[in-house]
Amino acid sequence: MKLNKRAIAGTMTSSDVMIEVIPWGKTSEINIKSDVEKQYGDQILDLINSILRENDVDNVCINVVDKGALDFTISARLKTALFRAAK
Amino acid sequence: MEDRYDINELLKEKGTFTGIDKSKRKKNKVRSLKYVIDALDIKDGMTISFHHHFRNGDLLADMVLELLDKKGTKNITIFPSSLTTAHDHFGQYIQSGLISRICTSGIRDRLGEDISSGMLDTPVIIRSHGGRARAIESGEEKIDVAFIAVAHSDVNGNANGFEGVSPCGSLGYSMVDMKHADKVVVVSDLITEEITIPFSVPSYNVDYVVKVEKIGIKEKIMSGATRLTTNPKELLIAKRTADIIEALEIIKENFTFQTGTGGSSLAVTRFMRDKMIEKKIVADFALGGITGHIVRLHEEGLVRKLLDVQCFDLDAVFSLKNNIRHFEIDASFYANPENPGCVVNKLDVVVLSALEIDRNFDVNVMTGSDGILRGASGGHCDTAAGSKICIVTSPLVRGRIATVKDKVLNIVTPGSTVDILVTDHGTAVNPLRKDIMALLKEKKIPIVSIDTLVEMAEKIVKKPNPIVYGDKVVGVIEYRDGSIIDLVKQVI
DSSP states (O other): OOOSSSSEEESSSOOEEEEEEOOOSSEEEEEEEEEEHHHHHHHHHHHHHHHHHHHHHSSSSEEEEEEEEEHHHHHHHHHHHHHHOOO | OOOOOOOOHHHHOOOOOOOOOOGGGGGOEEEEEHHHHHHHOOTOOOOEEEEOTGGGGGHHHHHHHHHHHHHHSSEEEEEOOOOGGGGGGGGGHHHHTTTEEEEEEEHHHHHHHHHHHHHHSEEEEEOOOOHHHHHHHHSOOOOSEEEOSSSEEEEOOOOSSSSSSSSSOOOOOHHHHHHSSEEEEEEEEEEEEEESSSSSSSSOSSSSEEEOHHHHBBGGSSSGGGSSOOHHHHHHHHHHHHHHHHHHTTOOOOOOEOOOSSHHHHHHHHHHHHHHHHOOOEEEEEEOOOOOHHHHHHHHHHHHEEEEEEOOHHHHHHHHHTTTTEEEEOOHHHHTTTTOOOOGGGGGGEOOSSSSSEEEEEEEEEEEESSOOOOEOOHHHHHHHHEEEEEOOOOOOOOTEEEEESOOOOOOOOGGGGEEETTTTTTOOTOOOHHHHHHHHHTTTOOHHHHHHHHHHHHHHHHOOOOOEEEEEEEEOTTTTTTTTEEEEOOO
């Protein structure tokens, strides 16, 4: 998947996550801010990495502001942001 | 018969009347806070107490601590009935050396984080409202000076919490302090020559009367915890809870109840009201932190008496002032376990909330899922132990945090006193209560095991990383009888 522009999906309400995807001219960078970072930070990072691999996305900067979203929410928001960025 | 008295001795001892000058009789004087703090000579090792009826709008504790800090006072114990966001910045008084020990019911937000990080060398003592009253009455905690924020006082210190410009309602927690503290200081922004009637603080308990510009912010009494919910999950839980209360045949003439704060437990009241009207039943009393929702039931004639240790909103404050059977009670009468007549023992049912509850039905209302102090013991374990039936209501998960889990991080209320858990994913009954289990089955109320709920929750949120604790103990959680039920560890 080739990203053409910056895109955002999600909100910052409780139980949701807001994900910003920025095409990046260098090695990928993932920044996570989460209400449950201590408990689930690693798992969120693993999930994001696996979705990036599945969609063949590289050289991207991803900013995550998580308000306690469940995995399927994070996955849906990230995929939406990626598709928007690829338009 | 032999004369028992030597009358001359008596005259010498007592003195003879020599006349009286009315103009020279003792008179109280209204003082400034600074004058009183200087006069009291608060020093190392002393304990000063506050009450939290102004909740987030409390101004007094900070006024007192700021003056003490300026004087360079060190090593005092603060012993408030609870701490709120109004006390968020108290870390600065820990760092300055003023506060060396804290005893409280609640601790949250920034101060909770400061304490959890290990800022205070001595662990915080967490007590329930009943446990605090017990500790004071038994002499386990000695209060050197009690500061009591009141809405209206006369010049002699007869005072109440519900008149004036800054009312907070019931003064229930401080009513214990004022009987046992060495010195009692009443502070208000309304002080009159005319006697205060009715008064909750009698002047004979008061040593100093202090006038300040503003004693508290009444609008901040009501916290988010007392809003009536529109959240469908919480409404579902509330509806289920009311159905269970009905099925257990609790709603009978002269029944008694307490519904705590928190979305669903408040909404239970609303559903119970419908059932009471339908069955033409009147409750004898409602207890606790009183809210406007409970006041409405009282004014509609559905609840005869309100026993009020703390007002949770201004409707309750207004009702305490105007309704004669809305009655102010002290914390010992409310919940002191050593007082056999304490009124929690007369509760038919209590509905409580929880931050966490586990397979043993042990409940945590003190620390968040990250192990950091962000709650209050309150009357949770007191009412659970006293009531005939204790129902805990909680969503199965909050965001990504499981509420029902294998093991709570900290125990405040032991599972042996918790009878039923109602969640949005099902209701579990404590296996110790076979009577309840049988009755609910007979009434066809669906029940699941607590283990099923734990597994459901874990499936939704997945297993979290364990919390990294330090070695230091930052909090000691006392059960209401004074024994230690759990320790709170430093979080790194």
